[in-house]
Amino acid sequence: MRKPLKVALLGAGVVGSQVARILVQEADTLESRIGRRLELVGVGVRNVDLPRPGIDPALLTDDLEGLVTRGDLDVVIELIGGIEPARGLVMKAIEHGASIVSANKAMLAEDLGALSRAAEAKGVDLYYEAAVAGAIPIIRPLRESLVGDEIDEVMGIVNGTTNFILDKMVTDGVSFQEALEEAQALGYAEADPTADIEGHDAAAKAAILAGLAFHTEVLRSEVFCEGITQVTSADIAAAEQMGCKIKLLAIAKLTHDDRIIVKVHPAMVANKHPLASVSGAYNAIFVNSREAGELMFLGQGAGGNPTASAVMGDVVTVARNRARGTAAHFSPAYTRRVVAPIAESSAQFFVSFDVVDRPGILAKCAAVFGRHGVSLRIVQQSLREDGEPVDGFPARLGIMTHLTLEANLARVVDELRQSEFVGSNVRVMRVEGF
Numbered sequence: 385m386r387k388p389l390k391v392a393l394l395g396a397g398v399v400g401s402q403v404a405r406i407l408v409q410e411a412d413t414l415e416s417r418i419g420r421r422l423e424l425v426g427v428g429v430r431n432v433d434l435p436r437p438g439i440d441p442a443l444l445t446d447d448l449e450g451l452v453t454r455g456d457l458d459v460v461i462e463l464i465g466g467i468e469p470a471r472g473l474v475m476k477a478i479e480h481g482a483s484i485v486s487a488n489k490a491m492l493a494e495d496l497g498a499l500s501r502a503a504e505a506k507g508v509d510l511y512y513e514a515a516v517a518g519a520i521p522i523i524r525p526l527r528e529s530l531v532g533d534e535i536d537e538v539m540g541i542v543n544g545t546t547n548f549i550l551d552k553m554v555t556d557g558v559s560f561q562e563a564l565e566e567a568q569a570l571g572y573a574e575a576d577p578t579a580d581i582e583g584h585d586a587a588a589k590a591a592i593l594a595g596l597a598f599h600t601e602v603l604r605s606e607v608f609c610e611g612i613t614q615v616t617s618a619d620i621a622a623a624e625q626m627g628c629k630i631k632l633l634a635i636a637k638l639t640h641d642d643r644i645i646v647k648v649h650p651a652m653v654a655n656k657h658p659l660a661s662v663s664g665a666y667n668a669i670f671v672n673s674r675e676a677g678e679l680m681f682l683g684q685g686a687g688g689n690p691t692a693s694a695v696m697g698d699v700v701t702v703a704r705n706r707a708r709g710t711a712a713h714f715s716p717a718y719t720r721r722v723v724a725p726i727a728e729s730s731a732q733f734f735v736s737f738d739v740v741d742r743p744g745i746l747a748k749c750a751a752v753f754g755r756h757g758v759s760l761r762i763v764q765q766s767l768r769e770d771g772e773p774v775d776g777f778p779a780r781l782g783i784m785t786h787l788t789l790e791a792n793l794a795r796v797v798d799e800l801r802q803s804e805f806v807g808s809n810v811r812v813m814r815v816e817g818f
């Protein structure tokens with residue numbers, strides 16, 4: 385009989401516990417698919433005394449460094465999350481000859497280049513399908529299936545927690561906080577949910593997607609990022625009135641001068657666009673490429689079981705390579721593309737603000753947009769339903785623009801905020817698919 389492949393697991397939380405279960409329960413099936421048995425030889429945890437159903441207590445250790453440096457490991461599955469100590473442990477595991485499977489987008493968005501080069505130098509694998517959009521196969525399509533094509537744009541919903549929250553607020557009318565607590569209980573949120581709601585998790589995923597799509601290194605710090613904490617129920621109602629849903633989007637696209645824009649922000653998505661109907665913790669990603677045209681990937685973006693599916697897909701692939709004595713190298717950075725500043729990105733916007741109700745005000749407002757080269761697509765005026773003027777401003781204008789530069793829109797908003805005929809509550813939302 386051929387020797388089993390030795391596997392170590394770091395972290396037995398929401399995802400790690402499911403991966404451990406599958407490794408044990410499905411050992412025979414996995415063996416038949418790999419041609420070698422997978423032997424779980426250690427599970428690195430913080431507290432070895434906690435009961436962990438389905439995991440042999442003898443495998444538990446809180447000495448994660450000792451585990452990854454024991455020298456006989458074939459595969460290390462990193463599921464502790466966060467940048468350190470995860471990065472140091474993964475580097476050590478690579479140095480000691482283990483292939484890596486990780487779901488850790490925070491770490492990868494910080495250091496994918498260095499980790500890929502270290503894995504390549506050592507002749508081991510680095511796979512991370514679960515790091516972006518949970519169960520959805522998107523890393524492999526970008527780095528393998530589409531590598532012969534030219535990608536122009538990647539756009540999608542890549543954070544399950546925020547999609548779950550926004551969806552619940554609309555469909556069940558629950559508060560932001562209630563929806564967040566439910567997402568945490570269901571295992572969708574990061575250990576620190578600020579990463580989800582402030583957009584940092586989506587920004588890390590956007591950096592990874594952009595790097596793969598455009599064959600370059602993109603760091604988390606280069607990604608423009610706005611989360612959903614500033615989205616109000618009034619924004620949600622305004623979006624509904626316009627026939628849209630608010631979604632947190634991650635967008636990476638080529639500019640006309642071969643730079644890239646990488647951004648994460650909430651947007652009003654027209655109901656007719658397929659992203660508007662992506663509900664709960666589902667994620668969806670559009671890829672627009674020159675030869676293939678438009679592709680859409682949809683599935684569960686968060687949760688223990690869906691994420692474990694993606695992790696196990698990588699484990700089987702890496703183990704098969706290992707069994708054949710090979711490794712696949714996907715150094716992402718074939719080129720060095722510049723990430724353009726957000727001010728140079730274009731978008732459609734919905735700008736809403738309170739105004740005094742006087743003859744000629746609409747023209748004055750339109751002139752502000754015109755002065756900064758922003759063309760108007762739809763103009764709506766509504767008097768307050770309760771008839772009560774807000775701070776002396778009885779009417780509210782909602783203006784949807786045509787595609788315009790972020791820098792121009794910022795000048796419009798500055799001027800509106802300084803105008804005596806506009807109230808202080810100026811809201812701006814980017815628009816997609818309208």
Ligand SMILES: NC(=O)C1=CN([C@@H]2O[C@H](COP(=O)(O)OP(=O)(O)OC[C@H]3O[C@@H](n4cnc5c(N)ncnc54)[C@H](O)[C@@H]3O)[C@@H](O)[C@H]2O)C=CC1
Pocket residue numbers: 394395396397398399400428429430448462463464465466469487488489490514515518571572573574575685686687688691
């Ligand atoms: N939960 C989800 O839906 C998804 C999670 N991920 C990623 O998978 C990874 C794991 O996520 P979850 O399982 O949800 O997190 P979790 O917080 O449920 O589990 C992480 C586990 O690692 C342990 N841990 C953390 N630092 C440690 C250390 N220094 N030493 C020993 N143990 C340590 C924690 O005690 C915890 O039990 C993260 O990188 C996360 O971003 C990726 C896709 C989806």
Ligand SMILES: N[C@@H](CC=O)C(=O)O
Pocket residue numbers: 515516517518542543544545546572573574580585685686687
């Ligand atoms: N917290 C993340 C988990 C998956 O990456 C999310 O909500 O999408």
Ligand code: NA
Pocket residue numbers: 513514515516517518519520521522523694
């Ligand atoms: Na994935």
